Amino acid sequence: MRGSVSIVGASLAGYWAAETLRRDGFEGRISLIGDEPHAPYDRPPLSKRFLAGDLDDDRLPLTTAEKLADLGLEMRLGCRATGLDVATRTLEVDGVAEPYDGLLIATGARCRNLPGTAGLAGVHTLRTRDDAEAIRDALANGARRVVVVGAGFIGAEVASTAIGRGAEVTMVEALEAPFGRVLGVEMGAVMADVHRRHGVDLRTGVGVDEVLGDDRLAGVRLANGATLEADLLVVGIGVVPNTDWLEGSGLTLDDGVVCDETCLAAPDVAAAGDVARWPNPRYGEVMRVEHWDNAVQQGVHAARRLLQSDEEATPYAPVPWFWTDQYDRKVQLAGRPHTDDEVRVVAGSTAEHRFAAFYGRDGRFTAALGMNRPRQVMQSKGLLDAGASWDEALAFASAWE
Amino acid sequence: MRVVVDFDLCESNAICMQIAPDVFEVRDDDFLYVLEENPGEDRRAAVAEAVQRCPKQAISVED
Numbered sequence: 001m002r003g004s005v006s007i008v009g010a011s012l013a014g015y016w017a018a019e020t021l022r023r024d025g026f027e028g029r030i031s032l033i034g035d036e037p038h039a040p041y042d043r044p045p046l047s048k049r050f051l052a053g054d055l056d057d058d059r060l061p062l063t064t065a066e067k068l069a070d071l072g073l074e075m076r077l078g079c080r081a082t083g084l085d086v087a088t089r090t091l092e093v094d095g096v097a098e099p100y101d102g103l104l105i106a107t108g109a110r111c112r113n114l115p116g117t118a119g120l121a122g123v124h125t126l127r128t129r130d131d132a133e134a135i136r137d138a139l140a141n142g143a144r145r146v147v148v149v150g151a152g153f154i155g156a157e158v159a160s161t162a163i164g165r166g167a168e169v170t171m172v173e174a175l176e177a178p179f180g181r182v183l184g185v186e187m188g189a190v191m192a193d194v195h196r197r198h199g200v201d202l203r204t205g206v207g208v209d210e211v212l213g214d215d216r217l218a219g220v221r222l223a224n225g226a227t228l229e230a231d232l233l234v235v236g237i238g239v240v241p242n243t244d245w246l247e248g249s250g251l252t253l254d255d256g257v258v259c260d261e262t263c264l265a266a267p268d269v270a271a272a273g274d275v276a277r278w279p280n281p282r283y284g285e286v287m288r289v290e291h292w293d294n295a296v297q298q299g300v301h302a303a304r305r306l307l308q309s310d311e312e313a314t315p316y317a318p319v320p321w322f323w324t325d326q327y328d329r330k331v332q333l334a335g336r337p338h339t340d341d342e343v344r345v346v347a348g349s350t351a352e353h354r355f356a357a358f359y360g361r362d363g364r365f366t367a368a369l370g371m372n373r374p375r376q377v378m379q380s381k382g383l384l385d386a387g388a389s390w391d392e393a394l395a396f397a398s399a400w401e
Numbered sequence: 402m403r404v405v406v407d408f409d410l411c412e413s414n415a416i417c418m419q420i421a422p423d424v425f426e427v428r429d430d431d432f433l434y435v436l437e438e439n440p441g442e443d444r445r446a447a448v449a450e451a452v453q454r455c456p457k458q459a460i461s462v463e464d
Contacts, residue, residue: 016453293416296453296454297454323456325412332414374431375427375429378419
């Protein structure tokens, strides 16, 4: 067993990696290096209850100060990894070189932004606690006309929260439907209906031409010529994995840190969470997954990989799963659908916004989607884990109603 | 060990039910029920995974 492990990235994957090393009996030094000043905290509430002002600040940390102390970690918060050389096993933190024995990369991702918005007050992205506090303060200080660009997780949840705080919300999505790239056209239309029924002015199939304003945001001009006046603009157009610091490190970078199927990127170097790209043998597909549950599970897997020999190592083969809370609806997706899969509603009704739907392709059961149907989604996830066929899945679901 | 759920935080994502169905159950009313408040030691690893993977961090274990 190696003497020490350096974990770069002190968010969900990094924290659970550290916890796993200790729980599995690793007694060496563990450095947890993160560029934010905060102890590891949970990000999903940032666009939901925390943004709504409905969650105490002390509920954000991933664990209590006592439990964190019990892990005996070398906490290096506010420190940024700036370079790596796997040939010489050298990590560089804030420009200073240091050796490592084992390294776990969990540097996550950062938000894309619209061009021409740098330094413009009133324009926000949402990734960190500080980002969320800024948006929360803007809403509390009277931002009434809110424009959200991008109807993915961040956009849809911010729209939902802003509506809940009484703002007027316009959401702009370049695709034909919210979550269309994930759920396909049919279920994306259901998501659109949820937003519209809650009062969001949803504009789909249109991009943003220009963000207006000199020092302070004035509005947004869309590609169709329409102009939206705005006090607050939240941009949720996806993320870029944080791999800049790994240029020239000797690792393979390709929209993420490229790993083998056990999450190993180089000898004694593993990666996990939003930054990791790996071939998931369950799907025969190289993927990078930005979901919360993946960060937890892959953090655990990558930590164990560092403790294992090549012979002991096992592939990381999860069925991806996510949830999103919008208004009073909980949406969960287990599996990995293609947008042109067959979709069948197997319980409830889409019109009532309470249903479960299955995705299938070539006799295979590929995914289960639920809106306020957590029990059914989780039973379906069990079927997906077990590799059930489309017919087996439909037979199982036929008992539901 | 004793399983404790903070029902102010729980939003019935039901991942715990998938991991330890003998301990946790989300029923058709969308509420979580703890079926076994004092599971045996042989269930410690499963309960620990449920604690870890609860999206709302609503589950804890008291020894």
